[in-house]
Amino acid sequence: MKYQDLELVYNREFIASQVGRLGKEINHDYREREIIVVGVLKGAFIFLSDLVRHLTPPVKIDLVQLASYGSSASSSGIVEMRKDINLSIQGKDVLIVEDIVDSGYSLEFLYQRLLSRGPRSLKTCVFLDKKERRAIPFDPNYVGIVVADRFLVGYGLDHDEKYRNLPEIYAVR
Ligand code: IMP
Ligand code: MG
Secondary structure (H helix, E strand, C coil): CCCCCEEEEECHHHHHHHHHHHHHHHHHHHCCCCEEEEEEECCCHHHHHHHHCCCCCCEEEEEEEEEECCCCCCCCCCEEEEECCCCCCCCCEEEEEEEEECCCHHHHHHHHHHHCCCCCEEEEEEEEECHHHCCCCCCCCEEEEECCCCCEEECCECECCECCCCCCEEEEC
16 A cells, blocks of 8 residues: 555445435435535535535535634634635525534534524535544534544545545544
8 A cells, every 4th residue: 555554444436335325315305406515625625526416406616614723633612714605695505515523513613603694404414424522412414424533534634734635535543
């Protein structure tokens, strides 16, 4: 393997099958209703681009960037919005798309922020869910894979900004 410090956890085929399943679930739930998809930078950029290509309802895409204080491995609970969306979401059906939910602080923060703007509906879709690490209750509506408590990289996820480009998901040894 290219990176001796990384251990393969999910290969491309498995990732693709889970993204496809999520797309079907979302298509089924929204039918022909337009979805405003809000991707969370940077981590979600690859999952977002794969997922939206499965969606059949009309889709508009916007992006937010969040900053959470603390180390890269653990969130402090203090989250701030570094880049906001440009689209108005009032009265719209909004779907937040994120790479991974860990403590839950980032998504809870974003959820409340967007909810205060009066969307018609607001749901969340995460590719990876570190369920056992939750510091506050947060249940995403759509989950790709429930993962164990290991630090993961690849498929958009980074360690110190590296490895986001890897097509597979790896655990850092
Ligand atoms: P939360 O606020 O603790 O739920 O953290 C979510 C954010 O932490 C994600 O958007 C990621 O940026 C980062 N994160 C959490 N776990 C991992 C991991 O295993 N690998 C890479 N980033 C992670
Ligand atoms: Mg992220």
